[in-house]
Amino acid sequence: QEYTGIRMEVVHWSAATAKTLDSIPSLRGKKVFFVAATLRPETMYGQTNCFVGSAIKYGFFAVNDSEVYVCTLRAARNMAFQGVFQSKGQVNQITEIDGLKLVGTKIKAPFAIHPEVYVLPMENVLATKGTGVVTCVPSDSPDDYQTLLDLRKKPEFYKIDPSWASFDPVPVLSTPTYGELTAPAVVVQLKIQSQKDTKQLAEAKEIVYKEGFYGGTMVVGEFKGSSVQEAKPQVRARMIEAGLAFAYAEPEGLIISRSG
Numbered sequence: 001q002e003y004t005g006i007r008m009e010v011v012h013w014s015a016a017t018a019k020t021l022d023s024i025p026s027l028r029g030k031k032v033f034f035v036a037a038t039l040r041p042e043t044m045y046g047q048t049n050c051f052v053g054s055a056i057k058y059g060f061f062a063v064n065d066s067e068v069y070v071c072t073l074r075a076a077r078n079m080a081f082q083g084v085f086q087s088k089g090q091v092n093q094i095t096e097i098d099g100l101k102l103v104g105t106k107i108k109a110p111f112a113i114h115p116e117v118y119v120l121p122m123e124n125v126l127a128t129k130g131t132g133v134v135t136c137v138p139s140d141s142p143d144d145y146q147t148l149l150d151l152r153k154k155p156e157f158y159k160i161d162p163s164w165a166s167f168d169p170v171p172v173l174s175t176p177t178y179g180e181l182t183a184p185a186v187v188v189q190l191k192i193q194s195q196k197d198t199k200q201l202a203e204a205k206e207i208v209y210k211e212g213f214y215g216g217t218m219v220v221g222e223f224k225g226s227s228v229q230e231a232k233p234q235v236r237a238r239m240i241e242a243g244l245a246f247a248y249a250e251p252e253g254l255i256i257s258r259s260g
C-alpha cells in the first residue's frame with residue numbers, strides 16, 4: 001500500500017504527556033510531529049481532529065538532530081528502511097507513551113481549513129496498519145464522522161474536554177448522489193449508531209470511497225473544480241514539496257509477522 005505520511009507538528013501537549021516528557025532532556029528544543037498515514041491526501045483540507053488508539057503504544061523516534069516522529073514502532077521500522085530517518089535502517093526510539101495520554105494534544109493540520117486540531121481517541125484504530133495515527137476527516141470518512149458523534153455524545157466516558165471535538169465536518173468534495181458531506185449522509189442512510197457498528201461502517205466506507213473517487217469534484221483548495229482523481233496526486237505532490245508529507249509504503253502483512 002502506498003500511503004502518504006502527513007507530518008502534524010505538536011503545538012502543545014496534553015497535561016499527561018507534558019508531565020511525562022518533562023523528564024526527558026533529549027526532547028528539549030526538538031520539533032515533534034504526529035505522523036498520520038492516509039490514502040486520501042486530497043481530503044486533508046477537511047481535517048477536524050487526529051485519532052489515536054487509547055490502548056496502543058506510541059514511540060517517539062528521532063528523525064535527525066532536530067525532529068522527532070510519533071507513531072507505532074512497527075511503522076518506524078518500516079520508515080527506517082524507506083530512508084525516512086537520517087540513519088538508514090536504524091530506529092532510534094527516545095521514549096514510548098500510551099495513546100490515552102496523548103489525547104488532548106494540539107497539533108498542526110497541514111492544508112486544513114482548521115489549521116490546528118486536537119488528538120482524540122478512536123476505538124477502531126489498528127496497531128497493525130499505517131502509523132497508528134489517523135487523520136479525522138468526518139466529511140468523507142464514515143468511521144471518522146461516527147467516532148466524532150460518539151465523542152460528542154459521551155465526552156465524560158471518553159475522558160475528553162467537549163471543546164476538543166467541537167469542529168463540524170468541513171466540505172471537501174461534492175459527489176453526485178450525496179452532495180458535499182458524503183460520509184454523514186451515508187451514515188444516516190445505513191442507520192449507523194456507533195463506532196461499534198463495524199460491519200455497516202465497512203459497507204459505508206466502500207460506498208463513500210467509490211462515490212468520492214469516481215464521482216467526486218473538489219470544492220476547496222488549489223484544485224477546486226477538478227475531479228478527485230485528478231486532484232489526488234497533485235495535492236499529494238504539493239504537500240510533499242512543502243515538506244508537510246512524505247511517501248510511506250506498507251509491506252505485506254506476511255513479511256511483518258515473519259520477521260517479528
Ligand code: ZZB
Binds near residue numbers: 038131204
Ligand atoms: C484520511 C481519510 C479521509 C481516510 C477519508 C479515509 C477516508 P483502507 O482503505 O481500509 O486501507 N487509517 C489509516 N491507518 C489506520 C489505522 N491504523 N487504523 C484505522 N484506520 C486507519 O483505509 C485507509 C484509511 O484508513 C486511511 O485513509 C485512514 O483514513 C485510515 F475521507 O485518511 B484515511 C471512505 C474513506 N475515506
